[in-house]
Amino acid sequence: MDLEPYRAELVTYCYRMLGSFHEAEDLVQETMLRAWKAQDRYDPGRASLRTWMYRIATNVCLTALEGRARRPLPSGLGAPGDDPGVPLTPAFDIPWLQPSPDARVEAGIRADMRLALIAATQTLPPRQRAVLLLREVLAFSAAEVAVQLGTTVPAVNSAPQRARATLAEAGETTDAAEVGEPDDPKVREVIELYKRAFEAADVPAIVGLLTDDAVLEMPPVALWFRGRHDYGLFMRRVFEMRGTGWSLRRLTANGQPALAAYAPEPGGGHRLHTLQVFTVTGGRVAHNVVFADPGVFQAFDLPREIFS
Structure with a gap:
């Protein structure tokens, strides 16, 4: 029984369920182990192998989610800040939503992976979350999902x-x-212009690329801003704190454009500072989620230092 062809799509499913790429990989490994141990009990006359694998993965995810708080973004926890000079205190006690690296996800299964949707999905009860994903994203029939969750078709x-x-x-x-x-x-x-403006520490140019109500948030800091004015004031603060001469690299995350930002080091070279995931609408940046978690950097296989 060859289970490996299902690994990539199961990782994506578990990521949608949990909001953590690292945890998704771990849970898929557990799913594979459970399936391998139970393969003599699999009945192809009752369900396809794919349906059976998703039943195991769903049970693994639901068990992992028992008693857990959802993974949010800062914008899901309260009102926007009004002081771009406030201390940037990380809230490590919050299990923040993490991005998913497109480079490690098959292109054909990246649909509906945008960060805002993943964050909104996290507000659903786990079983309701599973039904929504299995039915509307993965297109399983109601009968198949009922078997996978051990419930009824009307439910x-x-x-x-x-x-x-x-x-x-x-x-x-x-x-x-x-x-x-x-x-x-x-x-x-738009992203290329943003990259150039950031590398030049050109705050007016950055602001000129934003929508009027652009959102900037920075997990693990439980702080976010809305609007071009505050966005620009915060970016000015960043350059005052970390200097100019940044180097940015392009990539994608959650089916969205992203930039890895490297801050200049006093002795030369650049050190990885943040991963920024953008939402672009109408030719403007509408949302930028800035991740500073080393665990996120690891998932994207980003070098910690570059010399250019």
Whole structure:
């Protein structure tokens, strides 16, 4: 029984369930182990191998989520800040949502991976979250999902309605959003202009690329800002604190454009500072989630230092 062809899509599913790429990989490894040990009990007449694997993965995820708090972004915890000069105190007690590296996810299964949707999905109860993903993202039938979750078809059919209502309240939907794809030429141009402006420490140029209500947030700091004015004031503070002469590298995360930002070192070279994941709409940057967690850097296989 060859289970490896399902590993990549199961990692993506478990990431959607838990909001952590590292945990998703660990849980898929546990799923594979459970499936291997139970392979003599698999009945192909009752379910396809893929359906059976997702049943095991779902049970593993639901067990892992028992008693756990959801993984949020700062914008999901309260109102935006109004003081760009406030101390930047990390809140390591919060299990922050993490991004997913596109380079480690098969291109065909990256749909509906944008950070805002993953964050909104985290507000759903775990079983409701599983039904929504299995039905509307992975397109399993209601009968298949009922078997996977050990419930009834009517229960499966009603859960997505409640889930969609919750997502709608958060301003999200599982349908395709009007968000620019990373390989869209217009999006690439916006990110390239942002990259150049950042490397030049040109705050007015950065602000000129933003929507009026652009959001900037920085987990593990439980602080976020809304609007071009505060965004710009905070960026000015960053350059005053860390100097100029940054070097940025392009990549993608969650099906969105991203930049790895390297701050200049006094003795030469640059040290990895943040991973920034962008939402581009209407030719402007509408949202920038800035991650400073070393665990995130590890998932993206980013070098800690560069010399250029």
